[in-house]
Each structure stands twice: as structure tokens, then as C-alpha cells.
Amino acid sequence: MIGTTLAAISDHIEALSSETGEYSLVCARYGDRPVPAAGLRFESRAAARAAARATEQYRDALRRYDPQVPYYDVIVRQEYAGDEGVDRGVCDGSADGDAGSGRSAGDAHDVRRFSATEAADWSLSDPAVGHDPGPNPDSSRDPEPNPAPSRDLVGFCHDAAAAVFEALSAGDHDAVESAVMDAYFAFAEERSDPDGLCLRLLEAMAFELRRGLEPTEQAAVLADAASRLPVAPDADPVAGAFERLAGAGVVGSYAADSGGDEPPAESVVVHVSDYALTPRDGRFPTLPVALELCRHGDRSPPRAVRVDAVEGGWRLGIDTASGDEPSGLTSAPIRE
Structure with a gap:
């Protein structure tokens, strides 16, 4: 169904990564780290941008099998160890290297505000869209006993x-x-x-x-x-x-x-x-x-x-x- 397999794209992203890199990928909307690049770091901004493009390709292909896959605005973020182990980031643009959108270097979660028009294009399965994930007053109706998969x-x-x-x-x-x-x-x-x-x-x-x-x-x-x-x-x-x-x-x-x-x-x-x-x-x-x-x-x-x-x-x-x-x-x- 797709020319490049998900496994091949994932392997490509893994090959671009480096254990000591200062760059990582996050979602500009609310700071999530997108699969399959979650947990990976990259040595250079160029490598991270290539990984971001591949990550978007992976998630676009995956959406043909699983339409519930969340839509992420993947950006490159430069990180270094801050005080008390907190990462602070300097954000690059989107996967194509666009300029940043007003995010400050000290924004640890790298979140920007978004319009209703933007939100209409996103999947309702996104954590930030469609419902308030606050306390459920009647959790017995939807127990969800199993923890989230790794x-x-x-x-x-x-x-x-x-x-x-x-x-x-x-x-x-x-x-x-x-x-x-x-x-x-x-x-x-x-x-x-x-x-x-x-x-x-x-x-x-x-x-x-x-x-x-x-x-x-x-x-x-x-x-x-x-x-x-x-x-x-x-x-x-x-x-x-x-x-x-x-x-x-x-x-x-x-x-x-x-x-x-x-x-x-x-x-x-x-x-x-x-x-x-x-x-x-x-x-x-x-x-x-x-x-x-x-x-x-x-x-x-x-x-x-x-x-x-x-x-x-x-x-x-x-x-x-x-x-x-x-x-x-x-x-x-x-x-x-």
C-alpha cells in the first residue's frame, strides 16, 4: 500500500540519531515527542530536520492504517541540561526549517497558541483537541484498566x-x-x-x-x-x-x-x-x-x-x- 515501509522509515530515523546530540523533535502545539522519533537525539540541526521530515512521512503513512494517529506540528528543538536536570530548549521551525513562531528560548514545553481554524484540521484523538481530559466523575463506565502501551x-x-x-x-x-x-x-x-x-x-x-x-x-x-x-x-x-x-x-x-x-x-x-x-x-x-x-x-x-x-x-x-x-x-x- 505504500512504497516505503514503516520499518524502513523508522530505521532511517534511527540511523540519523546520536546518543550525544543536542537536538530533538517535539510537537510545537503541546510539546509531545512524536513516534518514531520519541527519545532520539540528533547531532546537528540538519540531521534533526531530515528526521523531522521522515517522522512526518512515517505518521502520514501510518495514518492510512490507523486514522486515529494524532496530527503533530513537528519541529526541531535544541536542548541542553539546565538547572536541576530540567531541559531548556531553543526551537527551530517546522520540519521544513521555517522560522520559529514567537516561542521563547526558555519555553520548556515549546507550546504556542492555536486558532479554531487550525484545530478543525486536527484529529479529535489529539490530547489537546476535542475534550477536556479532566477528572471523570464516573470512571466506572470507562475503566480502561490497562496502562498505556510502551x-x-x-x-x-x-x-x-x-x-x-x-x-x-x-x-x-x-x-x-x-x-x-x-x-x-x-x-x-x-x-x-x-x-x-x-x-x-x-x-x-x-x-x-x-x-x-x-x-x-x-x-x-x-x-x-x-x-x-x-x-x-x-x-x-x-x-x-x-x-x-x-x-x-x-x-x-x-x-x-x-x-x-x-x-x-x-x-x-x-x-x-x-x-x-x-x-x-x-x-x-x-x-x-x-x-x-x-x-x-x-x-x-x-x-x-x-x-x-x-x-x-x-x-x-x-x-x-x-x-x-x-x-x-x-x-x-x-x-x-
Whole structure:
């Protein structure tokens, strides 16, 4: 669906960064640091401007998959350690290097006032637009029990979803693409947390791929999607896949059954806890697991993924042998 993948743009921004740089990117409207450049620093103003342009390209592309992504006015900001560890900034212009808009060098949050006309062009999911985020007098109606996902988890979900969307487009699965977005919008109406919607998008994909594609078609889409992500071959694909899932926060922890000193079997059991995606209608969304197994292996998905509910989490049975029709690659029934 897009010529340059989100992963490639993110890698480009990462390559421009420097641990000791004085420049960073922020939103001029209210000081947020935009993904995927959040937390990164840049050695020169020119590098930071290039990263700002790439960040806007990333977010424009991402908005084709997730229309709720906030609109940011990305600017370059020069920072240095101030008194008591507070950063003070000298602000450059927008991503194209325009002159600043009256912001003082001592404005730590780099916020400027904006007009109603400007606000009308922004997404209502922006924290500064559409509602007052003050105390909720009846929080029991919208508990939102889960904390906001980390930057790593948001990035993982966006990259995975983009790769799957591109694979669906390449495979002419237009009906499934539309079904995913319809399900995603239904999820979005249930939540007020914009960052958490990236998880709902991945869940929608998991369930709609199962409903709309035959098992062999699901396997082909996953293999294609894995080929669009950075290569990560691993001598032990299962260990590599779950290490990545744990590092991104998709699972809180994992432990594989050792199976003694014998060579790895074609069936592996992995126990996981704190899975970030939500099971629905008795089914467990296995799509991120199968996608990572593809990416860390030979780019082909496992034959089957089985899921059992156990105390403290889940037990995943993964069959890596080929032959029979695949099953459980995008979602699997939960066995009690």
C-alpha cells in the first residue's frame, strides 16, 4: 500500500540519531515527542530536520492504517541540561526549517497558541483537541484498566499491522482489508486511549484474517508480511521470536519447555504471561506470535499454534513441521 515501509522509515530515523546530540523533535502545539522519533537525539540541526521530515512521512503513512494517529506540528528543538536536570530548549521551525513562531528560548514545553481554524484540521484523538481530559466523575463506565502501551509496543504493533496490510493489498484481499478497518473502528468506539488502539488494530487483523481467508491463504499472507519486515534469522526461531515479543512488551514473560537434552522437537510448548492482546469470543489472537516465528525462521509460518488457558497465563503449543493444513496462525480456540 505504500512504497516505503514503516520499518524502513523508522530505521532511517534511527540511523540519523546520536546518543550525544543536542537536538530533538517535539510537537510545537503541546510539546509531545512524536513516534518514531520519541527519545532520539540528533547531532546537528540538519540531521534533526531530515528526521523531522521522515517522522512526518512515517505518521502520514501510518495514518492510512490507523486514522486515529494524532496530527503533530513537528519541529526541531535544541536542548541542553539546565538547572536541576530540567531541559531548556531553543526551537527551530517546522520540519521544513521555517522560522520559529514567537516561542521563547526558555519555553520548556515549546507550546504556542492555536486558532479554531487550525484545530478543525486536527484529529479529535489529539490530547489537546476535542475534550477536556479532566477528572471523570464516573470512571466506572470507562475503566480502561490497562496502562498505556510502551513506545516499543506501539512501534511493534504499527510495523506488524503495516506489513500485514501490505501483504493483503499485494494478495488482492480487499474484502479482508475493509473488514479489518470496520472491526477496528468498532473497537475504537469502545476506547478513549489513542495509543491503545494500535493493539485493537492488531486484534482486528487477527480475527478478520481467520474469518476472511482460508488457512493456506493466512499462511501466505503471514509469510509475505514477514518478508516485508527486517530479516531476523535465528538458530532457534522459537526462542528468537519470543525474545522479540517479550522485548516489545507483547508478552510479559515466557518460558519454553526444555524437553531434556534432545535436539529441538517439531512441537514446542511455550508458557507466556501478560499477553498484550485481548482474547475474544473464546479465541486467542496468535497473529503476532506466528508473524515473529516467520520472521525469525525461514519465512514460513508454523503448521499450527494451539492455546490452553493455564494458571498465570497461557500455554502455547507450536508445531513447526510442515505438511498438514495450517491452523491457529491468526487466532486459535482457547482450550480449557
